[in-house]
Amino acid sequence: MTQDTVRPSGAVAPPAPASDWSLVLPLKPPALAKTRLAPFAGAHRADLALCFALDTVAAALATPGVARVLVVTRDAAAGARLTALGATVVGDEPGGGLNHALAHGAAAALALAPHAPLATLSADLPALRPAELARVLAAVPPTGRAFLADTPGLGTTLLACTPGNPLAPAFGDGSRERHAAGGARELRLAGVDSVRRDVDTGADLGEALALGVGPHTAALSARLGYSPAPPSGRR
Ligand SMILES: Nc1nc2c(ncn2[C@@H]2O[C@H](COP(=O)(O)OP(=O)(O)OP(=O)(O)O)[C@@H](O)[C@H]2O)c(=O)[nH]1
Numbered sequence: 033m034t035q036d037t038v039r040p041s042g043a044v045a046p047p048a049p050a051s052d053w054s055l056v057l058p059l060k061p062p063a064l065a066k067t068r069l070a071p072f073a074g075a076h077r078a079d080l081a082l083c084f085a086l087d088t089v090a091a092a093l094a095t096p097g098v099a100r101v102l103v104v105t106r107d108a109a110a111g112a113r114l115t116a117l118g119a120t121v122v123g124d125e126p127g128g129g130l131n132h133a134l135a136h137g138a139a140a141a142l143a144l145a146p147h148a149p150l151a152t153l154s155a156d157l158p159a160l161r162p163a164e165l166a167r168v169l170a171a172v173p174p175t176g177r178a179f180l181a182d183t184p185g186l187g188t189t190l191l192a193c194t195p196g197n198p199l200a201p202a203f204g205d206g207s208r209e210r211h212a213a214g215g216a217r218e219l220r221l222a223g224v225d226s227v228r229r230d231v232d233t234g235a236d237l238g239e240a241l242a243l244g245v246g247p248h249t250a251a252l253s254a255r256l257g258y259s260p261a262p263p264s265g266r267r
């Protein structure tokens with residue numbers, strides 16, 4: 033992590049933005065994931081979950097300042113697709129759900145790069161844009177922990193910790209409040225909708241399509257006839 037730099041004049045320069053981020057993304061086996069999409073997507077739910085992850089990981093890998101992307105999953109087929117994109121796949125250990133998986137992924141990231149800042153990012157952000165993610169990472173204060181709320185404002189899509197601070201993930205229903213109560217600073221930025229628009233329901237997918245999704249989700253959505261902002265009957 034960078035430290036304040038004393039210039040010859042004696043003035044203290046602000047710390048340079050970190051450019052060595054490790055990102056950890058969790059992925060449930062697609063066949064088990066995104067159950068809230070079932071009323072909308074039926075049998076295509078698992079394919080959509082995989083497409084969301086492929087688009088999220090591809091955008092994360094293309095983000096300036098991101099040095100490595102780790103995906104925590106126990107799904108071998110999804111893991112192979114994500115490895116081919118350039119991600120490092122870590123097994124989903126010790127079991128017991130999302131926060132255990134994230135803590136395990138964070139430990140693996142620290143083993144690879146002990147001094148790098150670390151962020152976890154949901155793998156269901158198919159509209160994710162590298163420039164917006166770069167802005168969010170650049171806004172993380174140089175010390176402590178920080179998070180970004182999801183679009184509805186109840187959950188969290190990104191939780192970051194700088195070196196020396198534990199990630200302490202507290203994802204799940206109402207995680208925005210928990211992360212704030214746990215001392216993480218909320219990042220309040222305009223214009224980063226693609227980092228906040230996680231997709232849990234058909235309505236969410238309609239909003240993501242309106243933002244513009246990555247190629248995997250776009251192709252499958254086109255094939256299935258999904259369009260931006262679907263009418264309420266399809267939600
Ligand atoms: N590795 C791992 N990832 C998980 C686990 N639970 C959730 N995730 C991932 O965490 C992110 C956020 O999870 P949710 O939005 O709750 O996704 P979900 O559990 O597939 O969705 P629902 O079935 O609708 O609750 C997604 O990228 C999930 O794939 C877990 O136990 N292990």
Ligand SMILES: C=C(OP(=O)(O)O)C(=O)O
Pocket residue numbers: 182186187188189202203204205206207208230232
């Ligand atoms: C896991 C979370 O949310 P969701 O299940 O709604 O994606 C969260 O926001 O912490």
